[in-house]
Amino acid sequence: MKIVLSLVAFLMPVQMLLAKSHDIPTAADYVIVGVGTAGAVMARELSDDKCTSVVALQVGENLTEVPVIKYSAGALATVLDGTVGPPFYDNGFTVPQPNADDRQLLWAVANPEGGASSINAGAYCRSTKEFNAKWEAAAGPLWSVKRLQKVYKKLENYHGRTDDPSLRGYHGPLEVQQSKAPSTIARKFTKAIIRATGFDYVEDYNDPKTPIGISSKVQYTHHGKNGKYRVSSVNAFLDDDVVTDDGYGKHGRQLRILFDSMALRTIWDGTKAIGVEYILDGESRTVYAEKGIIVCAGLMSSPFLLHSGVGASSLLDSLGIPVVFDNPNVGQGLCDQPSIRMVFSVNPNDFIPNPNELFTQISWLPAVGGDPAVREIRIATASPVAGITLFILDLCQPKSRGSITINSSDPLDPPLVDLGTLTDSRDLDTLQDALQVYVKNINDVLSQKDPSYELLIPPPFILDDSDLVRAFIRETIASNEHFQNHCKMAPLDQGGVVDSRGAVHGVRNLWVADNSVVPCMDGSPMSTGYLVARNIANILKGR
Ligand SMILES: Cc1cc2nc3c(=O)[nH]c(=O)nc-3n(C[C@H](O)[C@H](O)[C@H](O)COP(=O)(O)OP(=O)(O)OC[C@H]3O[C@@H](n4cnc5c(N)ncnc54)[C@H](O)[C@@H]3O)c2cc1C
Numbered sequence: 001m002k003i004v005l006s007l008v009a010f011l012m013p014v015q016m017l018l019a020k021s022h023d024i025p026t027a028a029d030y031v032i033v034g035v036g037t038a039g040a041v042m043a044r045e046l047s048d049d050k051c052t053s054v055v056a057l058q059v060g061e062n063l064t065e066v067p068v069i070k071y072s073a074g075a076l077a078t079v080l081d082g083t084v085g086p087p088f089y090d091n092g093f094t095v096p097q098p099n100a101d102d103r104q105l106l107w108a109v110a111n112p113e114g115g116a117s118s119i120n121a122g123a124y125c126r127s128t129k130e131f132n133a134k135w136e137a138a139a140g141p142l143w144s145v146k147r148l149q150k151v152y153k154k155l156e157n158y159h160g161r162t163d164d165p166s167l168r169g170y171h172g173p174l175e176v177q178q179s180k181a182p183s184t185i186a187r188k189f190t191k192a193i194i195r196a197t198g199f200d201y202v203e204d205y206n207d208p209k210t211p212i213g214i215s216s217k218v219q220y221t222h223h224g225k226n227g228k229y230r231v232s233s234v235n236a237f238l239d240d241d242v243v244t245d246d247g248y249g250k251h252g253r254q255l256r257i258l259f260d261s262m263a264l265r266t267i268w269d270g271t272k273a274i275g276v277e278y279i280l281d282g283e284s285r286t287v288y289a290e291k292g293i294i295v296c297a298g299l300m301s302s303p304f305l306l307h308s309g310v311g312a313s314s315l316l317d318s319l320g321i322p323v324v325f326d327n328p329n330v331g332q333g334l335c336d337q338p339s340i341r342m343v344f345s346v347n348p349n350d351f352i353p354n355p356n357e358l359f360t361q362i363s364w365l366p367a368v369g370g371d372p373a374v375r376e377i378r379i380a381t382a383s384p385v386a387g388i389t390l391f392i393l394d395l396c397q398p399k400s401r402g403s404i405t406i407n408s409s410d411p412l413d414p415p416l417v418d419l420g421t422l423t424d425s426r427d428l429d430t431l432q433d434a435l436q437v438y439v440k441n442i443n444d445v446l447s448q449k450d451p452s453y454e455l456l457i458p459p460p461f462i463l464d465d466s467d468l469v470r471a472f473i474r475e476t477i478a479s480n481e482h483f484q485n486h487c488k489m490a491p492l493d494q495g496g497v498v499d500s501r502g503a504v505h506g507v508r509n510l511w512v513a514d515n516s517v518v519p520c521m522d523g524s525p526m527s528t529g530y531l532v533a534r535n536i537a538n539i540l541k542g543r
Helices: 002-011 037-047 072-083 129-139 145-155 184-197 233-237 298-307 313-319 425-449 460-464 466-476 526-540
Strands: 017-019 024-033 054-057 089-093 106-110 156-159 174-178 213-216 218-224 227-230 255-258 261-269 272-280 283-295 332-334 339-345 361-365 377-382 388-395 402-405 416-418 454-457 510-512
Touching (some): 024 255, 037 283, 037 526, 054 261, 054 283, 072 106, 106 298, 145 156, 145 526, 184 213, 184 361, 184 377, 261 298, 283 298, 339 466, 388 425, 425 454, 425 460, 425 466, 454 460, 460 466
Parallel strands (some): 024 054, 024 283, 156 174, 283 510
Antiparallel strands (some): 017 024, 089 106, 174 218, 218 227, 261 272, 272 283, 339 388, 377 388
């Protein structure tokens, strides 16, 4: 059966084959696993010529019109929903993290079409030139600083405070807006952080010359007639002009998105990937791919490869999964940008309810006493209700690494996630210094100016005691769901899972094109999700 379908698909490569009775495609040129941040770009790019056929499998539904997703103001609610689960998230708990008091941290992956871009906080920050130079050194000229800058510009439709066409893109699909009138609270924090840390205000932290400093947030958002709309990968790449709400390509586009469709594993002809087994409405199905399969499943890309037989042979043998290629690197090196969440009291008179004011103040700082040109710490504040402000301090370039793996041959069983939280002691040191110097000084400056501004959590007295600070960090550190690096782009003998074209080592016709291939980056990771998909699409299209 497989051979016959594959043969028919070969004879009719540009026509999507349909099982007439169910209107479900059974073959295409490309099959995409996951229509998330990166997968939407891939679906759009590969089907743009109107003759390449694409079937894209998405585990969740199209929820783009649900108001809390549609409007930027819903971001706080959708982010907090990570603790709840479906329909916005699939979540679980990590294995106990010994350096975080043996706690099992929550991890969450986005369920609807658009993936994390449909439910996240929407902060836009590119990777820095320094980071991209390291990426180029590891991955070669297809990932050169110059090429990545060009791709960023092509993706971007920038509305910010600066105007430099050599740096910014103005015609791309991703509209990004810089907060124009931050609230009184955001302005007070901005001033205090400048005084307390000694770093300046910067207009544009995406300008390669000013990656460090205190600024106002740039967000994926669009001003529409009913307010600000979220710019997700769905409305940026798969809007009404491209595909119908129920997933049919428009204007002759050979694209079909299948919702509620969970990809289980790759179908092989030897080491050549020829199709995907998946579940739709509880029924097991197959779809064949003439040219190949592109995995864009985010955190789930490693589990998909493992269930497909690409991974450590010792693990796969123990689970009875036939080994297609023995690569112990799959799922290793997982990094996050973990977060310490604090709370300040603020003057209730300064509060103006504005649900769009999520993280309007944003600061990119080096480690205390570290290289002043290297981003290590991000501070963002949000004031959802009168009287308090959330003060979130993230580690931008953690040194700790974890893993994601499987412990069952059933793809429906959850993966085993180990974030490796604080396994590298340098991360705890960096966070400790940030709390004892940056946070302490910010609290002092703010409370001197207006005593109603004061650190509530943790109580400020602990900031003078290193042991108490370290204990607070271990007790409260949380995942930011910024998962990268577990299908690393590198040569096989350097921990790689994919090569510089995104092709999976050791097999044919299988690519990974999402944030899982990115080395742990120093900005906000959604930008690299888009970047990777667009660059690998360019490579596949010979651009
Ligand atoms: C709550 C939250 C807040 C965040 N805030 C920000 C922020 O403000 N700024 C920022 O830059 N980054 C943020 N991030 C991180 C950023 O959104 C992600 O790193 C990035 O979007 C990941 O892109 P991706 O394409 O790799 O994965 P995803 O966007 O997660 O896409 C993967 C897709 O694959 C689907 N899928 C998974 N498994 C299967 C399967 N077996 N079959 C079919 N489909 C499958 C998923 O449903 C999903 O749609 C946030 C993330 C979260 C979760």
